[in-house]
Amino acid sequence: MFLSLLSYAGIVLGFVLLTLSIASGLFYISELVEEQSAPTKKFLTRSIYTIIGIYVLLWLFDGFPFWLTLFSIVTYVIYLQNLKHFPLIQLKSPVFIASCILVVVNHYLWFQHFSNPKIPAPQYRLDPNYKAPRIASFSEVASFFGICIWFIPFGLFVSLSASDNILPTASANFNSGNFDDISGKSKRGKTQGLAKVVVGTVRDWIYSVARAFGYELDPDHGRIV
Template sequence: MFLQLLSYVGVVIGFIFLVLSIASGLYYISELVEEHSEPTKRFLKRIIYGIIVTFGLLWLFDGFPLLLTIFSIFSYYIYLQNLHKFPYVDLISPTFLASCVLVLANHFLWFNHFHNPYIPPLDVRLSPNYQPPRIPSFVEVCSFFGLLVWFIPFALFVSLSAHDNLLPHHIDSEVAKDKKKNNGLAKVVVGNIREYIYAISRRLGYELDPNHGHII
């Protein structure tokens, strides 16, 4: 009984450390991209073109569904439009909003494709010349989602920057006037989440912010 309770505590602590590690990684990568925005833009363009070609090869050699393949290629065309003003982005622009919708649509459509594979009618399966379709392995499906569905949206999220007045910041107005540079979306999101955690901890009587009360 106690060992089972201890395992629950370990899972919760492990999950917290995992989330903190991911947040720290996003923050670091966003800082790195801000310093090398032009090479990052060229890298993302080449990756998008490569993924579009890969979708075509999957349709040609692996029998991937044509309509779903065309939809994914169209999605990457929309993702590519976000690079015109890279690394800046308007969070309420049609291109950015369409990209967010297409990310979710691509995920669920491809998940449905792999989760519910096409099964031919019984008379076709009983044919002596029938060859059952190849079912992708778990590693193949994970690689497909990681490289062709999630990688570019994740990279754009980390790379794109938002103006200071596009997302709420919990900083003094005078400091905001002095800092005119743009912040990466990942930095903004992580920073806002961190400030919310600090605010909740203060209400509970704990101070987690090491810089609280210090004049920067």
């Protein structure tokens, strides 16, 4: 019985540590994107072209469905349009809204594809020359989703500008073209990535809750900057 309780405690501890690791990673990546916008834009652009090439190879050599593959390639072409003013992305722009919808649709269609493999009718399976269709393993499906479905949307999410929530003049500057397209910085101020803002907000909330219970987790609390 005690071993079972210990296992539950280990699961909770592991989940907490995993969550903190993901949050720390998001914060670090968001910092990296802010400071290295030009290399990040180049990396994401090349990654999109690479993933499009992977889709073509999967269609040619692994028999992936043509129309679904073509749909995913079109999806990545639309993702590419978000990089024109990287890392500043207008949340209300048609391209960004279409990208959000396509992320969900692309994920759903490929999930349906791998969840319901086509099995030939019994009369075909009785044929001596019949070869059973190859069903992808869990590691193959997970790798496909991680690289070809989630990687670029995740990169764009981390790079989202939170200037509408932080700098009141950011939207006007963006619309007037008062931004450096390479550095991703406003001529009047510096923006922050949305992922960084979200993680920072959650972190501050955890600090405040711990402070209410008499614990101080913020190492910079009370320090004069």
